[in-house]
Amino acid sequence: xxEVTQTPKHLVxxxxxxxxxxxxxxxxxxxxxxxKQKAKKPPELMFVYSYEKLSINESVPSRFSPECPxxxxxxxxxxxxxxxxxxxxxxxxxxxxxxxxxxxxxxxxTVL
Amino acid sequence: xxxxxxxxxxxxxxxxxxxxxxxxxxxxxxxxxxxYKKYPAEGPTFLISISSIKDKxxxxxxxxxxxxxxxxxxLHIVPxxxxxxxxxxxAARGDHNTGNQFYFGTGTSLTVIP
Numbered sequence: 101x102x103e104v105t106q107t108p109k110h111l112v113x114x115x116x117x118x119x120x121x122x123x124x125x126x127x128x129x130x131x132x133x134x135x136k137q138k139a140k141k142p143p144e145l146m147f148v149y150s151y152e153k154l155s156i157n158e159s160v161p162s163r164f165s166p167e168c169p170x171x172x173x174x175x176x177x178x179x180x181x182x183x184x185x186x187x188x189x190x191x192x193x194x195x196x197x198x199x200x201x202x203x204x205x206x207x208x209x210t211v212l
Numbered sequence: 213x214x215x216x217x218x219x220x221x222x223x224x225x226x227x228x229x230x231x232x233x234x235x236x237x238x239x240x241x242x243x244x245x246x247x248y249k250k251y252p253a254e255g256p257t258f259l260i261s262i263s264s265i266k267d268k269x270x271x272x273x274x275x276x277x278x279x280x281x282x283x284x285x286x287l288h289i290v291p292x293x294x295x296x297x298x299x300x301x302x303a304a305r306g307d308h309n310t311g312n313q314f315y316f317g318t319g320t321s322l323t324v325i326p
Contacts, residue, residue: 104255106255140221140318140319141318142216142301142316142317142318142319143256143301143316145313145314148311148313155311156311156313190255190256191255192255197311197312198244198305198312200246200258200261201258201314202258203248203255203256203257203258204255205253205254205255206253206254206255208253
């Protein structure tokens, strides 16, 4: 089973809202990732967790706050977003940091 | 600065013929390369990979070729099927200095015409 699940599938929020994106995998992977993807662009790495510890933070604004409650779950807390943050947010996981990454279906986020 | 490039944004191929998707990279320290396939409104799906110690890896209709001296890899799909129509991303893994981060190309949209 190489499934990574993400909820919600779609999210529309205002600039003053607080919302969270969720990602789950049950493959026993110890590395998990958040990517942001705009149309016709490659996925951009945002955060990397390895063994539930934040490993890489690619200079992402503080209005995005990741959380890894356990080895299967990864959250992305959103607060005071801007319209330009509208994108497809992808979660991925891999056995270890250097291994093949498996992606979830993504959350399509629209900020009004 | 884009370290992995896919210079063809789109490609159309007749069903049954060969599809060749190309990818170029700039960093000679990349040691592992992957191809992902992405349908609209879905996340990328891992397709095939190749280590830098090899020059070819085959999986069914999909073959990836790596030319390290040219810093070039390609994905061959033979025979192409309409269900192969999707966006294909190549990705390359950096070394431990980058935290083994993966760098993605901009994608090539493949259309297989029935």
